[in-house]
Amino acid sequence: MKPIHTLLSAGLVVAMAAAPAFAQDDEIDNITAAYEEGGKYFTEDDVPTFNVAEDGTVDWYTFSGFRRYHAECHVCHGPDGEGSTYAPALKDSAVDMDYYDFVYVAVEGRKSESADNQVMPAFGLNKNVMCYLDDIYVYLKARGSEAIPRGRPAKKEAKSDRFVEDENACMG
Numbered sequence: 787m788k789p790i791h792t793l794l795s796a797g798l799v800v801a802m803a804a805a806p807a808f809a810q811d812d813e814i815d816n817i818t819a820a821y822e823e824g825g826k827y828f829t830e831d832d833v834p835t836f837n838v839a840e841d842g843t844v845d846w847y848t849f850s851g852f853r854r855y856h857a858e859c860h861v862c863h864g865p866d867g868e869g870s871t872y873a874p875a876l877k878d879s880a881v882d883m884d885y886y887d888f889v890y891v892a893v894e895g896r897k898s899e900s901a902d903n904q905v906m907p908a909f910g911l912n913k914n915v916m917c918y919l920d921d922i923y924v925y926l927k928a929r930g931s932e933a934i935p936r937g938r939p940a941k942k943e944a945k946s947d948r949f950v951e952d953e954n955a956c957m958g
Contacts, residue, residue: 851925
């Protein structure tokens with residue numbers, strides 16, 4: 787599976803817009819890491835996930851997700867993915883939503899026709915979000931499953947060469 791980091795392009799935005807939402811099988815474990823590639827962890831069905839060691843050390847992607855979430859998302863969605871009066875708790879969305887639906891909403895945005903008329907802007911062309919979308923997702927998934935507490939993770943794995951390569955390729 788190619789990471790979001792290496793897929794950023796106008797073509798991704800078009801492809802995601804045209805892609806149907808995928809239903810998640812209730813039997814699939816969308817939390818537990820089944821394998822690791824270059825410091826990035828994935829579930830059995832190839833969806834990015836987090837890894838937290840017994841001593842609380844988080845993988846680099848989860849730590850990066852904490853940083854990027856707080857740079858781009860917390861203004862509306864509240865600190866640590868807890869939600870606000872303005873926007874829902876994304877820590878819950880990362881656990882409850884299908885990964886591909888989560889990505890689609892981040893890329894395309896969403897407008898609620900409810901009484902409060904909420905609007906999630908589209909971030910498909912924002913490299914500060916798209917280059918780190920998997921990171922944000924795994925951080926929120928770790929928060930939503932209560933694998934990590936609120937606040938900055940105290941310990942983190944080293945940044946992998948793969949992360950550096952993907953980041954450089956995406957950010958240019």
